[in-house]
Amino acid sequence: MGNKVSPSPDDLPPVEDSYELLCKDGKRKIWCKQWKPNNIEKARCAIYICHGLGEHCMVYDFIAKIWAQKYDALVMANDHMGHGRSEGQPRAYTDSLSTFVSDVHMHIEEAYQKLQKTPEELPLFIFGHSMGGAISLLLARENPKRITGGLMLMGPLIEYSTYNLANLIKYHLTKTIGSILPANMPASPLLYTDCVSEPEQAAEFNKDPLRYHGWIRFGIVRAMFKAVEEIRDMADKFDVPIFLGHGTADKLCCPTAAQIFIDKAASKVKTLKIYQGGAHCLFHEFKSGIRNDLIRDLDEWLHDRMKATGS
Known part of the structure; x- marks a missing residue:
């Protein structure tokens, strides 16, 4: 029998x-995940994945594995x-979304400290979806x-x-009445049928025990309204390289606002991709081919950007 050839490090998954981090308030822990190249010393970049409301980070396990293997990326x-x-x-x-922002910043800084590197030495990219985009x-x-690296x-x-008109009315009612109602009071149910165009995908979302299944409260709705105002105000000062993908049939986040933000952004490197008929969760648009289109465009x-940063 011939000698068995061991796979090269590049071929290995x-x-x-996974681990927990104690947050700065000392009162709670967050669950963390990393996907690393086999030789972490040869990592070429770091990519942080920021999930949306009601999600969890393992929703993005598939793309994290692709990036870790193809780009020798430390994905977290x-x-x-x-x-x-x-x-x-x-x-x-x-x-306040600042709580989430602080946790993300802490997690990224902790990872760089362990590597004894800086974002100048190991380019940092952030991927964010929905609330995670904010x-x-x-x-x-x-x-x-x-x-x-960029966003x-x-x-x-x-x-x-x-x-549509119903959503417009709901938006204005929530914004006005919600400002005076108790923060813990339920505002609206989180409907996964609004996130995707394929019923099979919505059914999968509803079966996932790690997703949130319940009502969104007014407190976080107010926090997101505040974040929207801050993002609107910062557009013309924003100069970080950015890729932005949005579906025209998104029922939760406005694609027109994405276009306006990109137009105003001061970034020298900015790309907007609009996916016709795409719903909110573009990675779950299988039948239309949008999922594959987005993966290709991101790639x-x-x-x-990796080439531009010399990594």
Whole structure:
């Protein structure tokens, strides 16, 4: 029998690790995940994945593995407070997105300290979806020079969608009445049928025990309205490289607002991709081919940015 040939490190799947971090308030822990190249010393970039409201970071396991293996990337993520495996009550709640921003910043800094590297030495990219897109933008506003690679956003919360009259009325009622109602009071149910165009995908979302299944409270709705105002105000000062992908049929976040943000942004490197008929969660648009289109577009943008940063 011939000698068995061992696979090269480039052919091996990424090394996965999960752990908990104690947050700065000393009162709660967040669940964290990493996907690492087999030789972490040869990592070429770091990518942080920031999930949306009601999600958890393992939703993005498939793309994390692709990036870790193809780009020798240290990919990291965590479940936000009150989401997935992280601590926090009530679930899927905060009265300020700054809490999530602070946790993300802490997680990223902790990872770089362990590597004994800086974002200048190991370019940092942030991928964010929906509320995670808003968190990513707010993080970039506070630490623009740390995001040395750039932002990759999918259906980010820049403005709520008012795609029909009923949604427009609901939006204005929530914004006005919600400002005086108790923070813990339920505002509206989180409907996964609004997130995707394929019923099979909505059914999968509803079966996922780590997703949030319940009502969104007024406190976090107010927090997201505040974030929207801050993002709107910062657009013309935003100069971090950015890729933004948005579906025209997004019922939760407004694609027109994404176009306006990109037009106003001061970034020298900015790309907007609009996916016709795409719903909110573009990675779950299988039948239309949008999922594959987005993966390809992200890959091309990431490849160009890696080349530009010399990594």
